[in-house]
Amino acid sequence: MAKGLEAHSGMPPLTGGDLASGDAPSCPWGSSHHHGSPVWQHPFLNVFRHFKVGEWKRSTKEGDVAPVTDKTLRCTVYRVRGSVSAGNYIQLPKTSTQSLGLTGRYLYVLFRPLPAKHFVIHLDVATEDSQVIRVSFSNLFKEFKSTATWLQFPFICEAGLSVKELASVALSGARWTCLQLDLHDILLVYLNRRYGHLKSVKLCASLLVKSLYTSDLCFDPAVTMAEAQRAKLPVTPVPREMAFPVPKGESWYDHYVHIRFPSDSSKASPEPVGKSCSPPEAGLSVLCSVASMAFDSIPDFLGRMLQVLPHPVAFSNPFQDTLPSMVQMFGPTASCQAPSVPRPLPEVSLFCERSEVPSTNGPSDRSQECSTGPEVTDKHAAGNGVHVSAPKPTMVPVALEDVAVHELSDRKQNGQEMALDKNLFQPRSFLPDPILRLKGVIGFGGHSTKWALWTKDGAAVVYPCHAVIVVLHIDTREQRFFLGHTDKVSALALDGSSLLLASAQARPPSMLRLWDFHTGECLSLFRSPAHVLCSLSFSNSGALLCGVGKDRHGRTMVVAWGTAQVGRGGAATLLAKVHTRVDIQAFEVALFDETRMASCGQGSVQLWRLRGGQLRSCPVDLGEHRVLELTDLAFGRAQDGHMLYVCGRSGHILEIDHQRMAVRHARRLLPTRSPGGPLSQKQTFSSGPGICISSLSVSQALCAMGSEDGYLRLWPLDFSSVLLEAEHEGPVTSVCISPDGQRVLSTTSSGHLGFLDIPSQEYSMLVRSHTAPVLALATEGSRGQLATVSQDHTVRVWDLATLQQLYDLRSPEEAPCTIAFHPMRPALFCGFSSGAVRSFSLEAAEVLVEHRCHRGPVTGLAASPDGSLLFSSCSWGTLAQYHCASTPCRVLRVAANMVCRDAHPTPNALVVSGDSRLLAFVGPSRHVVTVMNAASLEELLQIDVGALDLASSRLDSAVAVCFGPGPPGHLLVSTSSNTVTVLDTTSGRVVRELPGVHPVACPSLALSRDARFLLTATDRAIKVWDYPMKACPGCQVYIGHSEPIHAVAFTPDQQQLLSVGDAIFLWDILGPLERSPPGSAGDSPGAPPTCETSLDAKQLEDTVSGANGLPRQQVPEPSPASPLQLGICAGPLKGDGGAFSLSDEEGPSEESHSPEGLHQASSLPMLVKEASGAGDGVWGSPGAPWGLSMGPHPHNWSSARSIGRAQVHPSARPDCYRHFLARHKTSPLVRSASVSDASVERLLLKAVVGYNGNGRANVVWKPDTGFFAYTCGCLVVVEDLHSGAQQHWLGHPEEISTLALSHDAQVLASASGCSGTASRCHIRIWNVPGGSCRHLISYHSTAVQALAFSPDDKLLVTLGDYGDRTLALWSMATHELLSSTRLPAPVHGVAFNPRDAGELACVGQGAITLWLLQQRGTSLRLQVRREPIPEEVGASELTSLCFGAAPLLYCGSNTGRVCVWDASVGRCFLAWDADDGEIGVLLCSGARLLSGSNTRRLRLWAVGTVPELRCKGSRARSSSVLMERELTLDGAVVSAVFHDSMDMGVVGTTAGTLWYISWAEGTSTRLISGHRSKVNEVVFSPGASHWATCSDDGSVRVWSLASMELLIQFQVLNQSCLCLAWSPPSCGSPEQQQVVAGYSDGTLRVFSIARIAMQLKMHPHQAALTAVAYSADGQIILSGDKNGLVAVSRPRTGMTFRVLSDHRGALISTIQSTNKEYGDFGAQGADLWLAASSDQRISIWAADWPRGRCELVDWLSSPSPTLMEVASHPLPCLVAFCPWDGALLVCAGLGVHPEVAFYNLHQKQVVERIPLPFYAVSLSLSPGAHLVAIGFAEHVLRLVDCESGAVRDFAGHDDVVQLCRFAPSARLLFSVAHSDILVWEVTGHWASGGASSSGLPLG
Secondary structure: OHHHHHHOOOOOOOOOOOEEOOOOOOOOOOOOOOOOOOHHHOOEEEHHHHOOOOOOOOOEEEOEEEEEEEOOOOEEEEEEEOOOHHHOEEEEOOOOOEEOOEOOOEEEEEEEEOOOOOOEEEEEEEEOOOOEEEEEEEOOOOOOEEOOOEEEEEOOOOEEEEEEEOOEEEEEEEOEEEEEEEHHHHHHHHHOOOEEEEEEEEEEOOEEEEEEEEEOEOEEOOOOHHHHHHHOOOOEEOOHHHOOOOOOOOOHHHOEEEEEEOOOOOOOOOOOOOOOOOOHHHOEEEEEOOOOOOOOOOOOOOOOOOOOEEEEOOOOOOOOOOOOOOOOOOOOOOOOEOOOOOOOOOOOOOEEOOOEEOOOOOOOOOOOEEOOOOOOOOOOOOOOOOOEEOOOOOEEOOOEOOOOEEEEOOOOOOHHHHHHOHHHOOOOOOOOOOOEEEEEEEOOEOOOOOOOEEOOOOOEEEEEEOOEEEEEEOOOOOEEEEOEOOOOEEEEEEOOOOOEEEEEEOOOOOEEEEEEOOOOOEEEEEEOOOOEEEEEEEOOOOOEEEEEEEOOOOOEEEEEEEOOOEOOOEOOEEEEEEEEOOOOOEEEEOOOOOOEEEEEEEOEEEEEEEEOOEEEEEEOEOHHHOOOEEEEEEEEEEOOEEEEEEEEOOOEEEEEEOOOOEEEEEEEEEEEEOOOOOOEEEEOOOOOOOOOEEEEEEOOOEEEEEEOOOEEEEEEOOOOOOOEEEEOOOOEEEEEEOOOOOEEEEEEOOOOEEEEEOOOOEEEEEEOOOOOOEEEEEEEOOOOEEEEEEOOOEEEEEEOOOOOEEEEEEOOOOOEEEEEEOOOOOEEEEEEOOOOEEEEEOOOOEEEEEEOOOOOOEEEEEEOOOOOEEEEEEOOOOEEEEEOOOOOOEEEEEEOOOOOOOOOOOOOOEEEOOOOOEEEEEOOOOOEEEEEEOOOOOEEEEEEHHHOOOOOOOOOOEEEEEEOOOOOOEEEEEEOOOOEEEEEOOOOOEEEEEOOOOOOOOOEEEEOOOOOEEEEEEOOEEEEEEOOOOOOOEEEEEEOOOOOOOEEEEOOOOOEEEEEOOOEEEEEEOOOOOOOOOOOHHHOOOOOOOOOOOOOOOOOOOOOOOOOOOOOOOOOOOOOOOOOOEEOOOOOOOOOOOOOOOOOOOOOOOOOOOOOOOOOOOOOOOOOOOOOHHHOOOOOOOOOOOEEEOOOOOOEOOOOOOOOOOOOOOOOOOOOOOOOOOOOOOOOOOOOOOOEOOOOOOEEEEEEEOOOOOOOOOEEEEOOOOEEEEEEOOEEEEEOOOOOOEEEEOOOOOOEEEEEEOOOOOEEEEEEOOOOOOOOOEEEEEEOOOOEEEEEEEOOOOOEEEEEEOOOOOEEEEEEOOOOOEEEEEEOOOOOEEEEEEOOOOEEEEEEEOOEEEEEEEEEEOEEEEEEEEEEOOEEEEEEEEEEOOHHHOOOEEEEEEEOOOOEEEEEEOOOEEEEEEOOOOEEEEEEEOOOOOEEEEEEEOOEEEEEEOOOEEEEEEOOOHHHHHHHHHHOOHHHOEEEEEEEOOOOEEEEEEOOOOOEEEEEEOOOEEEEEEOOOOEEEEEEEOOOOOEEEEEEOOOOOEEEEEEOOOEEEEEEOOOOOEEEEEEEOOOOEEEEEEOOHHHOOHHHOEEEEEEOOOOEEEEEOOOOEEEEEEOOOOOOEEEEEEOOOOOOEEEEEOOOOEEEEEOOOOEEEEEEOOOOOOOEEEEEEEEOOOOHHHOOOOEEEEEEEOOOEEEEEEEEHHHOEEEEEEEEEOOOOOOOOOOOOOOOOEEEEOOOOOOEEEEEOOOOOOEEEEEEOOOOEEEEEEEOOOOEEEEEEOOOOOEEEEEEOOOOEEEEEOOOOOEEEEOOOOOOEEEEEEOOOOOEEEEEEOOEEEEEEEOHHHHOOOOOOOOOOOO
């Protein structure tokens, strides 16, 4: 192949001339592209050479285009530049009437973007049906856009770095790029079209381009032919003329960029030849923080991309000096730029990856040649649908159809066979094909619940269920389906003859489908001019279709299509479209004249007419009714013609004469009742609120109305009296009278669909549905029932035969998570988010028993098939076992730390085998699967999933488990590497593997009882596998869900399968099922399969906890049984609300109870307690938060409502990030600590590093005076923005939650939470000029949510959080409490009216509250007005507020909407969508409004026109509110303060960053930056010029010691960095300085400071590293892990040559190395080093590393302390070599008492002890004076002078002082509590005195 490529590098000229426009090439690319390209184009074609670019005869140029010599490529390239891209370009061919006729699948563009310039690349591509599609790539584009003929892809130029010194970082130009475009996949993925040929190319300014190449081969640009031949690599090397020159010894990726689009990351390796590829989890983002740098967020373009600031790297080989820049990229951006952040590419409906033929001399998992893609047919037939076949194992099928896709898992093929015939690699299917058919769907609505239509004969109804359109026959209840939409259906219309059905989907741009209603075939598919369609209406003949929607700018648009030719071979034609300013809520084509239409909306009724290709409208004169909000309309007959009926939200019904265009009659429906009459009566105009009418329908004699009070009412057309009335369970959203006038169809917002039969006056329920995604399911065999739980807080039981709902269990206060049936009894078990497990009786319709053994949400629930046992697990890792053979169910055992503690549990995480003997689950970590004896809970197997694949470099984790039918006993495990592994349950050995089951990990799987079919589900696709086929199992893929599938299962009879997600799908299995294996559970007719529950499993990050290790070097044997950690399931304590509590006084019960037939293992120590009392009593006490409605629902209409509702618990935190939540403190501040003020001599607080992103509104800035303050922990930091000098105001005992600055900037208020020393929150009033605390006030009990000064600064309002719920007013003159109010619900924000000190506003749940303050003398009265949030706002909670121009009040909501209120009358008149998430910050000044949200977005709005809209009231529209600018930051916005002009300001985020925002420049500059997570180590450079930190967030940060500014950040994703060391001065020159970091996955990474790059990655440990140190000469790295192993490694070779296990079993807490004299302590070598472990053992070693010698010098051990002051904080063993006496060791934590001991290595005894008040948790010795710094868990830092014995304690931290470190200069001391870093200056003689003394005073 290599020789062939070189031989064809020079192409012969094309014969026959150019092709005409649109013509196909002579040999078009067909179904097999190996033979599709003409010979002259194979194996590749140099387009520039072939078309003789430079002569410009067959190509053309325009503008500034010139050939130049490029120094990098050392050849001639073409430079295209100019300010206007459209005027400077190269075009091939010369004219647009010609065609290139290039059929190669891949187009290679070798180009380089010019720095800081824009460029555009246009490709005109012809499809097989000669349709020309333009595909464009440009860095001008901010987001992906597509039309039927144009695809626009955003492109971000990757910038390199040139770093010469540590602090100097400069951007270089963009690098040469090989852009590889798969034209076949681009068309197939984004437009569902087949690629024909490349017609033309246009390269527009500004760029350098070498050439273009086309080929059917997938080249690797980094591999040369010589390398491929020498290494026998299974890749296709790049031809010589396409290759970029690479300097000898360097990597291709150091100089160039390769982008492959669409990406095929699983096959095309981006790494250099001969170098191992690191997994994505090992990718790093190198961050260089420079104040002047700001970069845009990089979109998810061309595969997974690294978010860079400013240089992306992806580490692969440990010895890689410089790192490849191939786009394998991760992580958030750290800097942002206005005006707009590019969005990622949208989801596409089809993604067919290429199958790849194995090489003849390499493994099959490498790409050599690409075979054809699948053939796609868009039939969209009802029933079976169509299926797509392709031999590629990872396939996500086409659109929303009943699709089957055959797949073949990757297997190694015989190279000889493949050489004989490449076509041997064919898909292996199993019959029948397809194997599944959609039988039924349970669900209604999805996007809207207003669309339900009758067919012409009235025998069936048509309605949408998410992305599926269902036709339900009301007599037989049979369903048929219209499949094809890729998103939820937003509108439906059916013509008068029921021949043509129209449907629109919700996701913009809206796509319409026209269907043949009888056959189900999709006749036409086209895009609407309207961006979003919300309504469709057919004319009676079906020749005209009208739609109403919104364009991209939110303007209302009406569109008309001609559909007469659809179905006759023609397509729908666009007749007219028009924009209108009137609001349209309903639109209908008249029955009597299809050229006339009518619409209604806010204050308007419009009559429309289609004439001459134009839509025109005229308004109806509504007179006094022009203020009404009209909701629906219908045409009806009248005695003198036709009448138009219109209804409104106020209860009005208007009869309009459409000919006179005037209102003939007006009536109103009022909620009054006649005396003694049950029915509401018709009223004429009257005062009082009317009943909101949402829908109406008119027949020849009747009018049906649906209203929001839940009633369907039937009236005669004279509206004299109500004829019939039917009450529903929720607001009625639509009504529709059948064509014969005998039935009325109605829908409700609660997802119900039914009809009222008028002659019999009976109501029949057709469909009930969940109103939120379904999370889990369970099936029951004997009664054929299905149970589901949903996010709508309901548990529903369905009849599988009829798909009708039988029971409805509602839980308003807590969400159900998991579900399971009892196999023998009519009982149901359900686990809840509160940790409760309840048992329900389906016969008695009551709760039998409640258990509260769990403290976290229940994540797993499984009953044994024999009905004797029940198991549950929770997110806290607890496993509970119950005896459920009899009633009531009781607890047997509760075991802690058994199941994986995962915040995002996956389905199938807890399963029981079919014979009820085995229990399997994922735990105790996500990398381990445990198999237990189900009866005794004896551990039988523990399988390390991460060690199963030794060839993999990533750590696998288990996602789901499933037992196979036995014998033999098999356990199926789905892993994070997209593999299903089958394990033997006896030996733990791997039986078989199914690799590449899904593109992502599979969270749900099921195996049929006969082991014939394996069912897997991920995202929206279901795969059915031919499980018995072991060699090469085939599969079929089915889609239909519009949202991720959460669970799949077989029905009990194994004839059908179920999938749940957005709705419930029931599928028929068409293939014959075999008998169950002998002896399996399936043989027993009464043993249904185990049905698993599930939660959403979107996040499968590879975060490694401290208990996890990396794969061992050999496959592990199953571990023996280990003792369980069992606790007692105790009942709730009195008054504790059922909380889980285990006290020291509790012990094991005196008796142990076991159920019948269960045998407890004698060797297993167990604590067993029979549940009783409150914990297991029959639940059902009054006021409990649970509503139950379990009566069976008959077919006639009935109402099943919740029978009980409880109030929200006072301490329940609202689902609102705006509320402050104090960081969990592991130890309180004790009263007995002797604390000195930080301003006394010896230690001065010099600087604070970090900002508390956990606070809310904790930044203040006064631009006029320059006062700038923020909080860090319990400190108020006042900083000079020009000089960086800081002042620190101390006094708060706990973390500060919020700040407020008076308007005159003279007073600052700060608030902190309550603590062990204060039962109330501290609010300190500070004098700004002097920096002193003026007063301390306290009132609130939990936390202060907000502070605000009145405009005159005379009053201060303080707002308590959700647990406090109080609002207090204080006088600033006397600091006295003037008034306080207890709030009924949590309030999220408070603000004074800036123009009126007597007006105050609050926002919270469901309403805003306006307070009027009336002060008479010393008394203060509050008048309160509470205004509910209108439904039009679309939000249940308002989370932020600010006052604007009088009298406007802006409020942000939890749904991202901003609403505007007229504060003078308390009326909301305007609302718009301002964000996708909760808005936590609002600021307004003049005509500008700023919004910040938890989506990290900061947006600036122009609201100058809003005051004018106030006069329009509810008719105001938000189209005049425009977004000026947008920035995306690094975390949720929690604080913001801006200049009055709103041009500049400071913003704080939850990432712990303060940003300076300049809207004028469109930039964001980092002001303050700190760690977000716990800081684990602080180290210093030898020259004391820099210092570095590491944190749990996986980052290593390098700071300047002089300025305390962040310089460099190294980021490792999904890992914690636990230890850090800086290379010693003997290691080399300053340019060779390095830091070594240890991570939680057991890896060591060495980073070069000068080159800002990772130099080395080693993996010496299998557990998390906890300590690391360099040897004295810097040539050796010593590392210790949590298992007690110490590894000795050489960084030059990357080899670990020795492992010491003397401390095995205990965490290594300290490793330190120092110099010694050769032969000192009787040992050779110049290195003396020590290791200390958490079991209070210390080993001292002497080493001669060049000779490989290391011997033990001394061993110290001590009993552990008997008293643990901080039980949650295990005391570390602290030890260090004494810097002023080399013979001394300074130890803390060795004795039974808190003390510091000085141990002499020569005398081998303790020579001095210094008592301490508490146990030390950190220790540091000054290298200058004889000073020891000690940190305590009691928030105190102590400084001890070992010469004088003086002791000083210092305050400033609000948490455990986990670190204290002296700088090498001895003049600075760093102390760390969690993420807060305090820098202290050592003053006086303490900084330098005593340095020359050689000993310690012992007296």
